[in-house]
Amino acid sequence: MSSVQLNNIVKRFGSFTAVEKTSMTIEDGAFVTLLGPSGCGKTTTLRMIAGLLDPTEGEIVINGKRVNDVPIHKRNLGLVFQNYALFPHKTVAENVAFGLRYRNVPKAEITRRVQDALELVQLPQVGNRYPKALSGGQQQRIALARAIVIEPDVLLLDEPLSALDANLREDMRVELKNIQARIGVTTVFVTHDQSEALAMSDRIVVMSDGRVEQVGAPEAVYNTPASEFVARFLGASNILDGRCLSRSADEAVLDVPVFGKVTVPGSRAPHLAGEGPAKLVIRAEKLLLRDTPPEGGAFSAPATVETVDYQGQSVRYFVRAGEMQFQAINMIDERPFPVGAQVHMTLRPQDCAALPG
Amino acid sequence: MRSGFAIFDHAQFRHYAKQITDMSVEARERRQPWILLSAPLGAVTLLLLVPLVFIVIYSFWLRSAVGPDIAGFHPDNWQRALTDPFYRYILFNTLKIAAITTFFCALLGYPAAYFITRSSGNKLILLLLLMLPFWISYIIRTMSWINILGSSGALNTLLLSTGVISSPIQMLYNEATVILGLVHFLLPFMVLNIYVSLDGIDTNLEDAATSLGATRWQSFLQVTLPLSLPGLAAGGLLCFVLGAGTYITPLILGGPRDAMFANLVFEAIITQLNWPMGSALSLLLLLVLGALVAVYNRFLGMSQLTKGLG
Numbered sequence: 001m002s003s004v005q006l007n008n009i010v011k012r013f014g015s016f017t018a019v020e021k022t023s024m025t026i027e028d029g030a031f032v033t034l035l036g037p038s039g040c041g042k043t044t045t046l047r048m049i050a051g052l053l054d055p056t057e058g059e060i061v062i063n064g065k066r067v068n069d070v071p072i073h074k075r076n077l078g079l080v081f082q083n084y085a086l087f088p089h090k091t092v093a094e095n096v097a098f099g100l101r102y103r104n105v106p107k108a109e110i111t112r113r114v115q116d117a118l119e120l121v122q123l124p125q126v127g128n129r130y131p132k133a134l135s136g137g138q139q140q141r142i143a144l145a146r147a148i149v150i151e152p153d154v155l156l157l158d159e160p161l162s163a164l165d166a167n168l169r170e171d172m173r174v175e176l177k178n179i180q181a182r183i184g185v186t187t188v189f190v191t192h193d194q195s196e197a198l199a200m201s202d203r204i205v206v207m208s209d210g211r212v213e214q215v216g217a218p219e220a221v222y223n224t225p226a227s228e229f230v231a232r233f234l235g236a237s238n239i240l241d242g243r244c245l246s247r248s249a250d251e252a253v254l255d256v257p258v259f260g261k262v263t264v265p266g267s268r269a270p271h272l273a274g275e276g277p278a279k280l281v282i283r284a285e286k287l288l289l290r291d292t293p294p295e296g297g298a299f300s301a302p303a304t305v306e307t308v309d310y311q312g313q314s315v316r317y318f319v320r321a322g323e324m325q326f327q328a329i330n331m332i333d334e335r336p337f338p339v340g341a342q343v344h345m346t347l348r349p350q351d352c353a354a355l356p357g
Numbered sequence: 358m359r360s361g362f363a364i365f366d367h368a369q370f371r372h373y374a375k376q377i378t379d380m381s382v383e384a385r386e387r388r389q390p391w392i393l394l395s396a397p398l399g400a401v402t403l404l405l406l407v408p409l410v411f412i413v414i415y416s417f418w419l420r421s422a423v424g425p426d427i428a429g430f431h432p433d434n435w436q437r438a439l440t441d442p443f444y445r446y447i448l449f450n451t452l453k454i455a456a457i458t459t460f461f462c463a464l465l466g467y468p469a470a471y472f473i474t475r476s477s478g479n480k481l482i483l484l485l486l487l488m489l490p491f492w493i494s495y496i497i498r499t500m501s502w503i504n505i506l507g508s509s510g511a512l513n514t515l516l517l518s519t520g521v522i523s524s525p526i527q528m529l530y531n532e533a534t535v536i537l538g539l540v541h542f543l544l545p546f547m548v549l550n551i552y553v554s555l556d557g558i559d560t561n562l563e564d565a566a567t568s569l570g571a572t573r574w575q576s577f578l579q580v581t582l583p584l585s586l587p588g589l590a591a592g593g594l595l596c597f598v599l600g601a602g603t604y605i606t607p608l609i610l611g612g613p614r615d616a617m618f619a620n621l622v623f624e625a626i627i628t629q630l631n632w633p634m635g636s637a638l639s640l641l642l643l644l645v646l647g648a649l650v651a652v653y654n655r656f657l658g659m660s661q662l663t664k665g666l667g
Contacts, residue, residue, distance in 0.1 A: 072567045079568035085561035102570030
């Protein structure tokens with residue numbers, strides 16, 4: 001098991017900079033997710049850790065040792081690809097045994113470890129089959145078994161669940177996390193799917209345009225986004241441009257359109273330094289629609305329902321207040337508000353987050 | 358009773374009506390591919406199968422020294438084609454030259470195909486460059502070697518002017534130049550077939566192999582090479598068959614002793630005007646190469662070949 005450190009990594013392809021001066025530390029045994037839209041540099045970063053790409057600048061340190069010049073086959077990393085990348089001409093057992101054959105492992109032990117790995121991914125019976133005889137989910141489990149059987153220092157997962165269909169993806173998410181927790185391997189997971197990132201990670205690194213936007217625990221990244229990009233990328237948010245009127249250790253007072261003065265607790269405004277332009281982030285599921293204005297304590301504003309997106313236990317509304325459109329995701333008991341209904345949007349300031357403008 | 362009768366009639370009518378429309382749709386669909394295929398099938402029958410039947414018939418006729426060929430069923434030509442040591446030697450020589458040519462095409466073609474597959478630039482341009490020689494007549498391309506290797510050709514001139522040799526070396530008109538010319542002609546076929554095969558291999562497979570501890574070379578041997586073997590085999594088959602059937606190259610670049618089997622056929626039919634013997638010889642070559650294709654088809658399947666041509 002090992003830690004991974006990136007020190008001022010830069011990757012340029014010609015004049016295009018894929019990753020700009022990035023540093024991060026991935027602690028021993030942690031499950032860290034690189035999250036961002038396509039083209040944000042997350043896969044490039046992963047490929048540099050793997051040794052498939054050389055960084056233009058900076059150093060990569062694994063387990064305290066600089067590995068920039070260590071070729072990929074000597075890095076002892078487990079790599080899982082989105083498209084599984086199983087060797088089609090080898091059986092499942094041969095696939096899983098592949099890495100062990102380059103590690104001077106005795107034959108009997110190879111057989112035993114391959115079987116152990118197949119049992120770990122709950123496919124002990126398929127050793128003699130060829131990959132194409134397995135379903136996508138099974139193939140990805142075999143790819144995982146192949147990567148972890150070599151007891152890698154770091155497990156690198158490049159969008160491993162993206163090729164699976166939705167239900168399977170959620171099952172595999174839980175299983176992957178369980179397996180990682182059981183063997184305790186340091187894991188770097190790349191995804192563009194925010195729910196995967198939130199569900200699986202110890203820490204999330206949100207990336208955009210080759211830069212790290214925010215690093216933190218899932219709930220920290222979700223509740224107190226460091227930038228508008230993070231707020232928009234994780235979950236559905238309403239972001240209001242306004243001004244910070246005063247900022248103390250305990251609270252920040254913001255003046256925003258529609259809701260007026262909103263006092264946000266200091267803990268929800270860690271990135272806001274002082275007075276000046278500021279943004280208020282209201283999560284769509286924290287914006288509650290009601291028939292009647294609330295009694296004291298909560299902020300509210302009248303609005304008209306424009307779009308109703310009924311999803312069973314919850315509804316996604318688009319409502320209009322003056323010039324602005326808001327998104328609200330509310331749990332419902334019976335029937336959603338109809339289109340055109342006059343409602344009151346209410347929010348609790350402690351559910352909001354404040355950003356520098 | 359009356360209503361029951363009416364219902365029965367109506368249902369029966371609908372049943373028949375449906376059956377008729379269903380059948381006509383099915384029949385139409387069955388007919389359609391044959392309508393589309395009729396023209397090429399007609400051409401193949403008329404231009405290939407019918408002449409082939411003629412050749413088979415001809416091969417059992419006998420040439421007479423005077424007058425027209427003697428029709429009938431005479432196995433003489435076949436007997437001679439199969440037993441004459443000269444024919445047997447030429448057949449063996451032809452297969453040997455085709456095999457050596459195929460070997461060198463594979464040796465030179467694989468790295469080229471690998472390079473094109475992995476090049477980050479415009480693969481289309483590289484493939485176009487590969488096809489470029491086809492825009493020049495095969496005969497001219499073959500004859501160009503005379504300008505390079507001839508006694509007053511480019512290579513001899515260079516060696517003479519640099520003082521390496523004092524008189525021109527005879528480099529042309531031997532088995533080696535025939536093989537050289539054939540490799541020159543057939544290499545693009547090999548490269549294309551291997552390229553198609555390599556291009557279908559997911560590059561992640563090699564990355565996965567190296568991440569598991571294999572060196573670049575080991576991962577090539579373990580993963581890329583075995584997965585590209587079908588393309589290599591398809592290219593090999595094409596090179597071998599085209600090489601073994603060649604007529605121009607030994608004629609232009611070979612010496613008197615480097616005749617290949619197609620030259621024998623030419624000799625029999627055009628020079629000796631012995632059509633029956635020429636027919637038997639050409640059928641013999643067809644059978645040998647056909648057997649080879651059959652073996653290939655048995656183990657690898659023809660689909661790989663059409664993939665390479667497409």
